[in-house]
Amino acid sequence: MEAQGQLETWLTSSSGRFLAVVTNTERAMVMLVVAEGDPGEHAVDPGAHGSSEGFVLSNRQHDEYPNEDTVPIGEAFRIVSHIVTKGYWPPDARWVSDR
Template sequence: MTNAERAMVLLLDGEGDPGEHAAVDPGAHGSSEGFILANGQYDEYPNEDAVAIGEAFRIVDHIVSEGSWPADARWVSDR
């Protein structure tokens, strides 16, 4: 999901799976708002849990084409 500047990139194994998410900088400060979910919920996420939109596209492209996270992408397991 995205707010057009940053994106929360999640990789899930199925419904109910907490999954894994990309993290640009585990020590980043602040948060970004404007993430609107399909159910209309308006969310805000810590910047350590979201990546710049260009990085999000690169990560998603790699996951779709290769089936795994890019080797240089930081990610966190939420399982």
């Protein structure tokens, strides 16, 4: 499936943290950043094989990511919902620090 349009969303908290989601409609890169310039943390899918393309950024750049550095879209929604309501990664979510 080829993604159409911009599929990048940034949420900003009152504490200055950023939650970013970039999707190709099947998988998503979910990043949590504590301040501008921070490389942050991102959700991972250990053991996922291959890579996926079609991640359209706001600057119209089209990216491809290894599947192990993205999560299925349903998992991305679950992670984002938890971070928005609780303020931290779900205890069972897999993520890595890019710092």
